[in-house]
Amino acid sequence: MRTVLRYTALAIVAIALIVAGAGCGQPASEEASSETAGDMTTLKVMVPCGQVGPFSEIVKAYQEAYPGIEVEWIPENMVTITRKLLDGMDHADVVLSMGDHELNLLQDGGLLMDDARVQYAENSLAIMVPADNPADVQSMDDLVKPEVKTITIPDPKENSAGVHAVEALKNAGIWERVEKKVLFAQYAADSKDVAAKGQAQASIGYYPCAVEVHIPGQPPAQPKNLKMVCQVSPDVYGAFYCEGVVLKNSKNVDAAKRLLEFLQTADSQKVFNTWKFIGDASTCAVE
Numbered sequence: 001m002r003t004v005l006r007y008t009a010l011a012i013v014a015i016a017l018i019v020a021g022a023g024c025g026q027p028a029s030e031e032a033s034s035e036t037a038g039d040m041t042t043l044k045v046m047v048p049c050g051q052v053g054p055f056s057e058i059v060k061a062y063q064e065a066y067p068g069i070e071v072e073w074i075p076e077n078m079v080t081i082t083r084k085l086l087d088g089m090d091h092a093d094v095v096l097s098m099g100d101h102e103l104n105l106l107q108d109g110g111l112l113m114d115d116a117r118v119q120y121a122e123n124s125l126a127i128m129v130p131a132d133n134p135a136d137v138q139s140m141d142d143l144v145k146p147e148v149k150t151i152t153i154p155d156p157k158e159n160s161a162g163v164h165a166v167e168a169l170k171n172a173g174i175w176e177r178v179e180k181k182v183l184f185a186q187y188a189a190d191s192k193d194v195a196a197k198g199q200a201q202a203s204i205g206y207y208p209c210a211v212e213v214h215i216p217g218q219p220p221a222q223p224k225n226l227k228m229v230c231q232v233s234p235d236v237y238g239a240f241y242c243e244g245v246v247l248k249n250s251k252n253v254d255a256a257k258r259l260l261e262f263l264q265t266a267d268s269q270k271v272f273n274t275w276k277f278i279g280d281a282s283t284c285a286v287e
Contacts, residue, residue: 039068040068040069040070041068041069041070041252041255042069042070042071042072042252043069043070043071043072043093043094043252043255043256043259044072044073044091044092044093044094045059045071045072045073045092045093045094045095045096045259046073046074046076046081046085046090046092046094046095046096047073047074047075047076047096048075048076048077048078048081048096048097048098049075049076049077049078049189050078050098050188050206050208050209051075051096051098051242052075053212053213053218053220053275054121054271054272054274054275054277055073055096057271058262058263058268058271059071059073061262061267061268062258062259062262065262066255066258069252069255069258071259077187077188077189078097078098078102078159078188079102079158079159079186079187081095081102082102082105082106082158085106085109085111085247086105086106086109086111091247091249092247092250093246093247093250093251093252093253093255093256094244094245094246094247094250094256094259094260095244095245095247096242096243096244096263097160097242097243097244097245098123098160098161098188098206098242099123099159099160099161099163099164099206099240099241099242099243100160100240100241100243101156101158101159101160101162101163102158102159102160103117103243103245105158106245106247110248111247111248111249112245112246112247112248113245113246113247113248113250113253116245116246116253116256116257116260117243117244117245118243118244118245118260118261118263118264119241119242119243120241120242120243120244120260120263120264120268120272121241121242121263121269121272121277122241122242122272122277122278123160123206123207123208123240123241123242123277124206124207124231124232124234124240125161125164125165125168125204125205125206125207125231125232125237126204126205126206126207126210126211126228126229126230126231126232127140127143127202127203127204127228127229127230127231127232127284128192128195128202128203128204128205128210128226128227128228128229129195129201129202129203129226129227129229130195130196130197130198130200130201130225130226130227131196131225131226131227132198133227133229134147134198134201135147135148135149135201135202137201137202137229138229138230139229139230139284140168140172140174140230140232140233140236140284141172141174142202143169143174143178143181143202144174144177144178147201148178148181148201148202149181149200149201150181150183150194150199150200150201150202151178151181151182151183151200151201151202151203151204152182152183152184152185152190152191152192152194152195152200152202152203152204153165153166153182153183153184153185153191153203153204153205154184154185154186154187154188154190154191154205155184155185155186156184158186159187159188160240161188161191161204161205161206162184162188164237164238164240165204165205165232165237167236167237167238168204168232168233168236168237169204171235171236171237172233172236183200188205188206188209189209191203191204191205192205192209192210192223192226195226196223196224196225196226197225198225202229204232207228207231207276207277208275208276208277209223210223210226210228211223211228211276212275212276220274220275220276229284230282230283230284231282231283231284232283232284233283233284234283242272242277244259244260244263245260246260
């Protein structure tokens, strides 16, 4: 039976990470109303933790290009962002996501503006292991080995990474052999952290988060106590991308659409490439 990561010894990890998951950093700008004040338009953007690094660079260039727009952005876990919006506890002009599933949930909730959803950066999956790799996982097929007792995956009910990880395991023909090993983590960060602590022998999550730590104002850094084995072969799951959308309740639609367009420019794509959103690692062998 599959289990959600919320209990026993692993609950300690989950509880510790709920704080980080609910809000993954300090606000990048002062709290402000998402309205036009004088000649300055304030644009509120909800940004997932996994894009803090690249977005902190891109937003500076955007505000230089559009000096009349001030961007207020607060990094939070994507699950938290989705829940807040669906529950009516928060609002924004623009929402960015690490994948498609979360925006599908918001779309089903009737929150998205028509024809205002765009794909702006490649995303993909990777297999991660503790730094010492005690189960000697070298490929996707190695996940069936008896030495692999636990595989952590972000909960597919709320995470794009989880949706596509389960899809990949099924299409690779090993889901029935590993299903009982799978521990669904509430947040993508939980899944990765459990492996880093050696409490799981493997984890499947976002490739950019497997190879880089995204901290505002700092260059890309390698995750601690964790290493990536390989990228999951794109042949076993559907391609997905980081996506952005303008919400129906946006008070600054034009500025919001300009931001989404800016994320697709060549200069912005170079930034995403620097932060490893473009896959360049070897893919996992699938027999």
